[in-house]
Amino acid sequence: MNDRVIPWQPTVIAGPKQALLATPETAKLMLKKAKRPLFVVGPYAKNEPLMSHVKEIAEIWDLPIVTTADTFKSFHDNGIESDSYGIVEIANLLKDPEWEGIKGEGQNDLVLFVGCIYYIASQGLSTLKHFAPHLKTLTICKYFHSNADASFPNMKDEEWEKYLTKMKTK
Amino acid sequence: MNDRVIPWQPTVIAGPKQALLATPETAKLMLKKAKRPLFVVGPYAKNEPLMSHVKEIAEIWDLPIVTTADTFKSFHDNGIESDSYGIVEIANLLKDPEWEGIKGEGQNDLVLFVGCIYYIASQGLSTLKHFAPHLKTLTICKYFHSNADASFPNMKDEEWEKYLTKMKTK
Amino acid sequence: MNIKINNIIKTNNEVGDNLTPNSIKPKDFKVDFWKSKNIEFSFGEIIEDNSPDSRDEETFMGPTPKPSGTDLRSWDMKLLERYPPFYAPFCDMCCLCTFGKCDLTGKKGACGIDIKAQQGRFALLTCCIGAAAHSAHSRHLLEYLIHKCGSDHPVDFGNNIDIEAPIMRTLIGKAPKTLGDIRESMDYIEEENLHLLSTCHTGQEGNHLDFESKAFHAGLMDHIGMEIGDVSQIAALDLPKGEANTPLVELGIGAIDHDKPVILCIGHNIAPGVGIVDYLEDNDFEDEIELCGICCTSIDITRYSDRAKVVGPISKQLKFLKSGVADVVVVDEQCIRSDVLEEAQKKGAALIATTDKMCLGLDDRTNDPVDAIVADIISKKDDGALILDPEKVGEVATKLSLSLSKSRKSLKSLPDMDKIQEDAFKCTECEWCVRVCPNSIPIMDAVSSAGKGDFESTEKLYDHDICYTCGRCEQECPENIKIMDLMAKIGENNLKKEKFNIRVGRGPIQDVEVRRVGAPLVLGDIPGIVAFVGCSNYPDGADDVAKMAEEFLERNYIVVTSGCGAMSIGEYKNEEGKTLYERFSGDFDARGLINVGSCVSNSHIPGVAIKVANIFAKKPLEGNFEVIADYIFNRIGACGVAWGAYSQKAAAIASGVNRWGIPVILGPHGSKYRRLYLGRSDKEETWNLTDMRTGKLIKGEPAPEHLLYAAESREEATVNIAKNCIRPTDNNKGRQIKLNHYIDLHKKYFGTIPEDVYRYIRNEKDIPITYKNDVKEILERNDWEPRELVMEPTILDFPRDE
Amino acid sequence: MNIKINNIIKTNNEVGDNLTPNSIKPKDFKVDFWKSKNIEFSFGEIIEDNSPDSRDEETFMGPTPKPSGTDLRSWDMKLLERYPPFYAPFCDMCCLCTFGKCDLTGKKGACGIDIKAQQGRFALLTCCIGAAAHSAHSRHLLEYLIHKCGSDHPVDFGNNIDIEAPIMRTLIGKAPKTLGDIRESMDYIEEENLHLLSTCHTGQEGNHLDFESKAFHAGLMDHIGMEIGDVSQIAALDLPKGEANTPLVELGIGAIDHDKPVILCIGHNIAPGVGIVDYLEDNDFEDEIELCGICCTSIDITRYSDRAKVVGPISKQLKFLKSGVADVVVVDEQCIRSDVLEEAQKKGAALIATTDKMCLGLDDRTNDPVDAIVADIISKKDDGALILDPEKVGEVATKLSLSLSKSRKSLKSLPDMDKIQEDAFKCTECEWCVRVCPNSIPIMDAVSSAGKGDFESTEKLYDHDICYTCGRCEQECPENIKIMDLMAKIGENNLKKEKFNIRVGRGPIQDVEVRRVGAPLVLGDIPGIVAFVGCSNYPDGADDVAKMAEEFLERNYIVVTSGCGAMSIGEYKNEEGKTLYERFSGDFDARGLINVGSCVSNSHIPGVAIKVANIFAKKPLEGNFEVIADYIFNRIGACGVAWGAYSQKAAAIASGVNRWGIPVILGPHGSKYRRLYLGRSDKEETWNLTDMRTGKLIKGEPAPEHLLYAAESREEATVNIAKNCIRPTDNNKGRQIKLNHYIDLHKKYFGTIPEDVYRYIRNEKDIPITYKNDVKEILERNDWEPRELVMEPTILDFPRDE
Incomplete structure (x- = not known):
């Protein structure tokens, strides 16, 4: 099997349904098709270079940001606007088709994840896989997330860097 | 994911370790490398065309045949020599490194499977995956067996026919 | 001679001063007493029961009354030496704790467990759950029957049966004389089940053989549980007491009279069934209403009233629910489809849940008046009700069936064959139905032919439950073809074929x-x-x-x-x-x-x-x-x-x-x-044995x-x-x-005399006459030599010289 | 007023004529009696206990003594309405029966179960296993202590504590006065656990909320189980009875004296620990032998003797075993590594298993003479022994440790740093160690640096158990680097740092x-x-x-x-x-x-x-x-x-x-x-509440x-x-x-005042003075309006007008 699409923590494998391998191109295609995308960003983005990547990707695609854990503070301190939710809290809201959205704009149809702890993100993605048929999930971590609908593959930093950079053009 | 390498019964997926996709070429390579191969043949081979394929493959590669279930009778009636074991019985013997072999020749190092009921074969292959590190398993059914070390992919009859025919040359 | 053997067993299994004190042992069996008097604890001993309910009887007591798992461990190890566990992992990973999941393929998990111990552990867990299902059922039943008949209701099966409860007698060490007596056995298995389940916890047992020994113990507790259930219900409800020629009752979907109001019971617990039978009888509704059942509850209801009918085993469940014939579905416990409420709703049938084992999210109406419950269901205010009182279930089910059978006439049949064919015509032959079918039956061919108006292949799958309607194909079908409706409809077309019988x-x-x-x-x-x-x-x-x-x-x-x-x-x-x-x-x-x-x-x-x-x-x-x-x-x-x-x-x-x-x-x-x-x-x-007569290893x-x-x-x-x-x-x-049958069958199904027959021939007198020459050839081929016959074989330890 | 409320509860939960008869309820609580007299069953009622052991006390009895799961179901449903279960499946498939495995991703399984019910079922199963672990432990302990102290040993914690057992009192409906009294609670939870486990069987409950209600019940039974365990051991072994200033005892790997013979206890059951402490004290070995423990058993031993030492929590297990310091490893039950025998063997330490929960395939030597057991282990004939008698464990462990500590000197240390470095040098930086680590800690960097002679990164992982030595990395390493040895060695180098304390x-x-x-x-x-x-x-x-x-x-x-x-x-x-x-x-x-x-x-x-x-x-x-x-x-x-x-x-x-x-x-x-x-x-x-004072919804x-x-x-x-x-x-x-702390902490860790603070402000007096202006801004932004304070809040049903 292709090591790039084995879940980063290999035992996350959960059943027959596996994420599609996303390249920056397919990821961008998904973003283009989405009507109400959301960007969920975890604590690994508290530091550079990920924080800047997140900032720029959010800007170019006009993505509202939800920060999980205590990521909010670093973002706030660096002037990046975000709303703070626990990762389980936001997953819980995302699975409710009636949820009004972080700004009252209604439920999202695409959720982009980056920078959350791998296994708790896997669990949250599992929730959405099973209980949120109304939205797609896409992860752009350097780890393959088999519970997402689409995910970047496992990569080394350099390649990931390139992938993220590519995300910054429409 | 490539449908050819999803287990035929998709829920047979058991963990990170998956069979390698075998072509007739790789299968033959495995047979060439093997010192003491064994051919385990299940009840789907009671009928043609599989019976003849089995017969000819066994002849060309000089493989002793173990028939499972009541396959023995059809083989016997058609003049194909085999030893009869229950599939769980032969799996049990194969996992014992000290087993003397069906003809006293000692434990095998490669076991070729064909024609057993898919799910009981999967279970037997799981046994060997976990408890028989001393041998390799290879399935040449038209179904992908993820619990084997190597397996033909899921195929339609026509393609399978071609695969089996290719197995008849060294 | 036997007594000697028992002394040996005893040294391995003394119920002594150990950390597995069974709660009742020290109290009832007075280990200290024996110890202090230095009396050997073996059968041959006469024990007086001095407990308050003693009946001044004398009993021979063997070494292991109310055994804990470790008391019988040496026996288990003997079995496991001969028959070592063969494991075929279903999953390579352990998912039981939050350290995991851990991949156990050639590796130990985070807790240190290996794949063998994990398989043994799973076997134990499986047996604990299985035993719990029977035993909790039996506890329910026992308490219900005591409530109904009194704890002093006798356990007496008449003159033809002296040993009403052989399992309890062997394991508890006494015969229950009344329903109330049985509680002691129940307490014992509840305690044992808890100990066993505990061992499934992360960080407990680490050896696969010990897990297997515990799984054996769980299995044995299950047997006590089952015996409690059946002995209690036979005694209290006057079910047949071992008579050989019980009546034949009707069996099969075709045996159910669609024109009457139909009450269907599904599950295993006779209590609500008794409530229904009693109500029907007390109110002369027996001829008016059809009472039938699926799974064991139907068997047990026919033991109580041979006017009830058996639809069939578990494999009939979805077929019959989809047919819409049942007006009221009464579920008790075990082997009921989890989606039974949904399926009943689809057909406008009322559902009554009757035990804590399956509440289905329904409102608990146990203490509400019957008419209010009936009214709320008829008016569709409620989908059904949870009613924990069997008598009330009887009345509610009857009243609902009488009312619903009128309004449900149109729901009692399936869509027309035309509709069914139209639906089946959508089949694209993707084959996923076959791939997800537990038996890979040719369901795609059946659907696809049905789409073309040919229902024969479906019929073949319907007959004899080759398709047992688990419904996975329908769940998977990307075209959403109602495959189970198709299956049920075929049955409707062949009702006449579906009439059989079963001995009560x-x-x-x-x-x-x-x-x-x-x-x-x-x-x-x-x-x-x-x-x-x-x-x-x-x-x-x-x-x-x-x-x-x-x-x-x-x-x-x-x-x-x-x-x-x-x-x-x-x-x-x-x-x-x-x-x-x-x-x-x-x-x-x-x-x-x-x-x-x-x-x-x-x-x-x-x-x-x-x-x-x-x-x-x-x-x-x-x-x-x-x-x-x-x-x-x-x-x-x-x-x-x-x-x-x-x-x-x-x-x-x-x-x-x-x-x-x-x-x-x-x-x-x-x-x-x-x-x-x-x-x-x-x-x-x-395969060695000891002959107890001679002490010889044979x-x-x-x-x-x-x-x-x-x-x-x-x-x-x-x-x-x-x-x-x-x-x-x-x-x-x-x-x-025996060898004659073995050889016969082997010839029939394998075409030859089995080569291993030589292993079973001790001397020439063992050779079946019909096959004498052939067998002799086999004996020769295998260097056979005659061996001694064993007189009193045992695999227990034989007394050593002391 | 409360009484009224209870009347309402009662109508939902009457312990009546239903199919969940708790075995003891009809007998002890005489439901029929109340029914026939038409007396309302609520607290405010005075109930006389006429059972044989009645102490002629009068008790106010609420509506749910010894509740079955369904008796408290309405409470559960209220909680679940506010806090609906959030499921994150760990596996998409169900593997519990042989119809499967079934994929539940948007599909029902062969038994009809859906992914929600399956998750609820798994939660229930998890809670049943967890509860069983504590409760079986407590049953053991209870029977052991009764055996030791007598069933009439008082449960009395002195003048400062009137309510020794608040959980039992609430749920069983009475206070246990003696150890023997506690058995009634034990029987009750054993019965309940069986019913709950039964529900995990295929084909039982189908509704996820009902599974959750049962999981709550299992959790509650667990609390009774835990209370039984601690109350029993406090009462019988005279452990501290709530004194605030219990002594501090030594904690940490560095606190263990390597030069003495070391007995290490791992697990949770104090019984063998008591056996060891008693033997050491009776034979004046207290100064000579180091007794220490890992996990809860160590905490409990220090409650019995503050001379014992605590190595640390479960995360210290592999580190300490690998260090070879322990001469004798005594395991009882729970949270012990499954490979403890293998790890002890590697270090030449003797292993004694002491309960049925973990027998490890060892011979049962409970009834053999101490010297024979010791001799067989010292001579390496046996790897260890299963000894189910705690007193005998004490003697065997002591004698073994005295003998082994001499012969094991060389095994008490790890390989040299050179060897360790050489081993670590094999690292190819494949990164699989990081991928299989539950926490993806930088173990590869640590190993790889260690290979170059730099141990600092390993040390960082050792300290504070950032690496808690589950060992998965070592299992995965394709170079077979002994990563856990490396980790243990680092500890050995830093013993001084590893000295702490803990209050008993x-x-x-x-x-x-x-x-x-x-x-x-x-x-x-x-x-x-x-x-x-x-x-x-x-x-x-x-x-x-x-x-x-x-x-x-x-x-x-x-x-x-x-x-x-x-x-x-x-x-x-x-x-x-x-x-x-x-x-x-x-x-x-x-x-x-x-x-x-x-x-x-x-x-x-x-x-x-x-x-x-x-x-x-x-x-x-x-x-x-x-x-x-x-x-x-x-x-x-x-x-x-x-x-x-x-x-x-x-x-x-x-x-x-x-x-x-x-x-x-x-x-x-x-x-x-x-x-x-x-x-x-x-x-x-x-979030609505009822104010019991006024009956108003607030x-x-x-x-x-x-x-x-x-x-x-x-x-x-x-x-x-x-x-x-x-x-x-x-x-x-x-x-x-409270808001002050909430805001403070939010500012500290998130940099801002939390936006949702407005939800917690009922009127302006709730606003923390320090943050007055900022909070007021938030209130305005969120269209805040003042609201009423609730006096006696409840989420229970308030009596309707009747």
Whole structure:
């Protein structure tokens, strides 16, 4: 099997349904098709270079940001606007088709994840896989997330860097 | 994911370790490398065309045949020599490194499977995956067996026919 | 002589000053007393029961009354030495704790567990759950019956049965005289189950054999649980008490009168059924309303009233629900489809849940007036109700059925064949229905042909439950074809074919029968007892079970059955249109076909083996498990068959049966239990026996060859059943008879005389005359030499010189 | 007024003529009697206990003594309405029966189950296993202690404690006066656990909420089980009875004297530890032999003898075993590595298994002479022994340690650093060690640097158990680098650092303390009780737990802890080298740090909340679960924290705590329990309350916001803990205090004042003065309007007009 699409923590494998391998191109295609995308960003983005990547990707695609854990503070301190939710809290809201959205704009149809702890993100993605048929999930971590609908593959930093950079053009 | 390498019964997926996709070429390579191969043949081979394929493959590669279930009778009636074991019985013997072999020749190092009921074969292959590190398993059914070390992919009859025919040359 | 043996057992299993004090042991059995007086604790001892409810009886007490798991561990280890566990992991990972998941493929998990221990652990967990299902059911039933009849209601099965509760007698060490007495056994198994379940926790047991020993214990507790259930209900509800010729009752979807209001009971607990029968009888509704059932609850209701009808085993559930025939669906517990409420709703049927085991999110209406409950359901305010009072269930179900049967007329049939065909026409032949089918049956061909107006292939799958309507194909179908509707409709078209019968479950075997068959069984004149038990999930339809039963009946075996197996057997007719129940008597004797009853009646199967040891061979039962199991193991040619493995209960039953020393053959799905117990006929040293008469070590034979085996085909199973009925105590004539059947069947299904026959021939007198020359050739080929016959075989430790 | 409420509860929960008859209910509580006399069954009623052991006492009895699961179902449904289960499946398939595996991704399984019900079922199974672990442990202990001290040994904790067993009192409906009395509670939970486990069987419950209700029940049974264990051992072994200032004992690998013979106990059951302590004392070996322990058993041994030492929590197990310091390893039950025998063998240490829960395939030597056992182990004939008699364990362990410590000198150390470095040098940086690490800690960097002679990164991982040595990396390493040896060696190099202390577990909270803190707790002057419990498996080392404890201690919260949490807290020192136990008193009061004891002592945490309801608020306890839980839920600002989720026990404890109405915050691994209970602060209608004073429906606030929550980081958890201590009964001053902490912490860790603060402000007096202006801005932004304060909040049904 292709090591790039084995879940980063290999035992996350959960059943027959596996994420599609996303390249920056397919990821961008998904973003283009989405009507109400959301960007969920975890604590690994508290530091550079990920924080800047997140900032720029959010800007170019006009993505509202939800920060999980205590990521909010670093973002706030660096002037990046975000709303703070626990990762389980936001997953819980995302699975409710009636949820009004972080700004009252209604439920999202695409959720982009980056920078959350791998296994708790896997669990949250599992929730959405099973209980949120109304939205797609896409992860752009350097780890393959088999519970997402689409995910970047496992990569080394350099390649990931390139992938993220590519995300910054429409 | 490539449908050819999803287990035929998709829920047979058991963990990170998956069979390698075998072509007739790789299968033959495995047979060439093997010192003491064994051919385990299940009840789907009671009928043609599989019976003849089995017969000819066994002849060309000089493989002793173990028939499972009541396959023995059809083989016997058609003049194909085999030893009869229950599939769980032969799996049990194969996992014992000290087993003397069906003809006293000692434990095998490669076991070729064909024609057993898919799910009981999967279970037997799981046994060997976990408890028989001393041998390799290879399935040449038209179904992908993820619990084997190597397996033909899921195929339609026509393609399978071609695969089996290719197995008849060294 | 026996006493000596017991002394040895005792040193391995003293109920002493240890950390597994069973709560009741120190109190009731006064270990200290014996210790202080330095009295040896073995049978032969006379124990006075000084507890308040003592009846001043004297009892011989063996070494292990109310054994804890470790008390019987040495017996387990003997079995496991002969039949080491064979593991076939279903999943490579452990997902039980939050360290994980851990991949155990050649690796230990984060807690240090390896794949073998993990498989043993899972076997234990499975058996604990299975045992809990029966035992909790029995606790319910027991308390309900005590509530109904009083705790002093006698447990008395009349003159023909002295030993009402052989399992309790052996394991608890006393015979319950009243319903109230049974509570002591119940307390005991509840405590043991807790200890066993505890061991499944992360960071407990680490050795796979010890997990297996505990799984055996869980299985044995399951047997007590089942016996409690059936003994209680027989005693309190006056169900048949072992009479051989109980009436035949109607069986099959075609037997249900669609024109009457129909109440359908699904599950295992007779209590709500009793409530319904009583209400119907008390209010003269018996002729007006059709009462039928699916699964064991139907069997048990027919034991209470032979006017009730049996729709069929678990495999009929979705078919019958989809047909819409039932106006009211009453579910109690076990083996009920989890989506039963949804399916009832689709057909506008009312659903009543009746136990804590299955509440389905319904409002608890137990304490509301009947009319209010009925009104809320009729008005569609509620989907159904949870009613924990069986009497109230009877009244509510009746009133609902009377009202609903009128309004539901249109719902009692399925869409037209045209509609069905139109739907099936959507099939794109993607084949996913076949891939997700547990048996990969040709469902795609059936649907696709149906789309073209040809329903024959579907019909073939309907008949004999080749499709047992689990519904996975329908769930997977990307075109959302209602495959189960198609299946149900085919049944509707063939109602006439779907009429059969079943003999009402008789419960236990009578003492007089045991006396009659004791010698022929132990010596081999009757070649064996074959018990067809367990759930559906058959690899190729229910007919296979009936065919196996027929084969052994015609060969003079005793055939016992229960539950879904008993129903499957009833669904099979010969060319003359007769069922096996019509062709064979219900006597416990050669050529007898005995339906003992429901799931919990399975207890009578080890029960009769225990009775042979006691009534025929005079072995004392009380506290004497190892001696009894050793007796059964070496002398009674019984073999269990669970052709359609499915549930945790079946796993628990099998583990208990195994611990009593009885082998079990499973169908191919049995491999998915992940653990078998396989013997190695090629390792001769594992088959040694001790002859208790002489103390000599004697070469034995692989008899039984395996303790828990999964066969891939009916043919393979049939031959293995015959082989696994061979026992060391067969005399020459008995061995000839058994080998004759084994060879016959092997010739029939494999075309040859089995090569391993030489292992079972001790001297030339064992050779079946018909096959003399052929067998002699085999003997020669295998360097056979005659060996001694064993007189009193045992695998227990023989007393060492002291 | 309360009585009225109870009448309503009663109609939902009448213990009547239903199919869930608890075995003891009809007998002891005489439902029929009440029924026939038409007496309402509610508290306010005076019930005479006419059972044989009646003490002629009069008791107020609430509606649910010995409740079955369905008796408390309506309470559960209220909680679940506010906090619907949030599921995160760990596996998409169900593998429990042989129909499967079934893929439940948007599909039902072959039995009809859907993914939600399957998750609920798994939660129930997890809680059943967890509860069984504690309860079976407690049954063992109880019977052992009765055996030792007699069944009439009093349960009496002296003058400072009237309510020894608040949980039993509430749920069983009576106070146990003797050890023997406790058996009744034990019988009850054994029966309930069986019913609950039964429901996990295929084809039983089909509704996810009903599975959750049953999981709550399993959790509650677990609490009884834990209380039985701790109350029994406190009473019988004279462990501390709630004294606040118990001694400090030594903690840490560095505290163990390597030069003496070392006996190491691992597990949870004090019995063998008692055997060892007694033997050492009776034979004056106390100075000569080092007795230490890992996991809860060590905590409990220090409660029995403060000369024993604590190595540390479960995360120290492999480190310490690999170090070879222990000469004899005595394992009892729970949280022991499954490969403990293998690890002991590697180091030539003797292993003694002491309970049926973990036999490890060892010969049962319980009834053999001590010298024979010792000789067989010393001569390497046996790897160890199973000895089920605690006294004999004491003697065997002592004799073995004396003998082995001489011969094992060379085994007491690890390979040289050179060897270790050489081994680590094989690292190819494939990164699989990181990928299989539960926490993806930088183990590859550590190994790779170590290969180059730089051990600092390994040291960082060793300290505070950032690596808790589960060993998965070592199992995976394709170069077979002995990573755990490396880790253990680092510890050996830093022994001096590894010396800490822990306050001996005090057991329960005294009545006088409860009286003192009752009002400040309910009104909010003391901002909350924070309980750090559960296992290791911390996302980023043990320090996080200690830091959280420190934070809340400094803020005047009451901090309670137990088990591994209590040890983790003890392993943390401030700059002055002082542990939190040295810096904070053991009083149950603001700024008190209370170690209640081991796992089973967790029962004192809900126990103290119950006592507040009773001692401070005069709520009757007996049979009055719903009223008590409703009281706790709405008024006591307690919050549990299980930062390092791991075991099924932790899941059971949390479910029980939740049913009492206390929220729990888990660490990120808690998400792998697959089920949380999350509130929706955006759905205002879910937070309504009834004021019992007026009967009015009042707008509430999300207090607590979640019932079971998993936080991704310590900072997130800390803020959430503060928020989840808010309760409707806070008076203005109390609310100000609580909000002050919440805002403070939010500012500290998130940089801002939390936007949702407006939800918790009822009128302007609630606004913390320090943050007045900022908060007012938030109020304005969110269209805030003042609302009424609730006086006596309840979520129970208020009596309707009739």
